[in-house]
Amino acid sequence: MKFDALNIGRIIVYITIIFSVLDRYVLPKFHVFDPKRLQEICKESIELYGDDSPNYNRTLLFNDLAERLQKEYPKYVTELKWDEWVFNNAGNAMGGMVLLHASISEYLIIFGTPVGTEGHTGIHMAHDYFTILSGQQTFYYAGDVEKRLFKPGDQNHMVRGDKAQYALNGFALELAQGCIPCMLPFGFLEAVTSTMDYQSFGRTVLITARHMGLNLLQGKL
Template sequence: MKTLHLILLVLPVIFYYLDALLPKGYIFDPVKLQELSKISIETGNGNTTQVMSNLVALLQEEYGSQHVNGMEMDKWFFNNAGGAMGSMLILHASISEYLILFGTPLGTEGHSGVHLAHDYFTILSGEQMRLAPGEIEPTVFRPGDQNYLPRGEATQYVLNGWALELAQGWIPSMLPFGFLDTFTSTLDFYNLWKTVYLTGVNMVGQLLIGKI
């Protein structure tokens, strides 16, 4: 019993210490990501594929191809989480950050989830609507706008379009949210395997070059 009490006392201290160190591992700047997104939107001339291609090139130029993946079509996969469904491409995944392209032109709605990470959602095409408890009218985000969701908070959202999403915090703790719908709804285990595999490959790859 004493050992259990000791563990319960020590664990919060360890978490607090590690949590304070975590931001030192961040390399992406949300302000810069929004700036690059706006440039890509302007030069993309309304072509979403071109917007994404331009953005990925700018991201690789800014942060290096060792930290930002290219636009490989075979690396896209579905994401079902919180009742919403879309398609996503991992541009970066590490212990402290992920950067993805996510969206759908068909429209989707769901729960954001409650996470140990801050989330920055920059709209590239279409629009997103967000509703927090107590709000009567939604907040609408359009191309170039950035929707910020602090960690520990949750919203309902509707998305019809595409976005660049950055999460900064304890990324492994977010993974169950992205996996659970496979077991309770979709039963798409091939997609789950692809999600786990690509996430794992990216995280290990970043660790090998010293990025947490």
């Protein structure tokens, strides 16, 4: 095939059509997580070990939450591995994250920081459900004149294609549903252009690939 401008244009159109069909009609059929059910499970753990509980302890909170999620989704949620926490820099915000699930159509992570961070959410081809576990998130869409505030147990649903500024001082359970590979450049770019944290970059790639591979083996896109 001669790669002139016309043929390149055709290839782009074909790829766009195929991707659009997959994104709209195929990937949603592989979603297994229910955002509302995740919020309910988060509230159960928060009640035991959250900020306002007599037994406040973030370590126990995360362990309890991961165990509950494993019972609810035994095929898809892995145990929380404390040695697999990695730094993540994206949209000028920095935090730590640990993967509980990653596949082509969904990811589930605990993300946050005890020191606070803020930045741009990015624009993604996925719905994002951010359930606060500890601390708080403040949120701002262009045109808002007051900040939006989310506290433990609250769930911030960001519709695909939206963009906002956010600040987070604490931790959240984050579910993304959509084209997950399309989100990866946003999560990886600053590691190779700014922070030079190639160790975190490499570990994130390996851990994510392991999760996606294991889910593909059981037929989960």
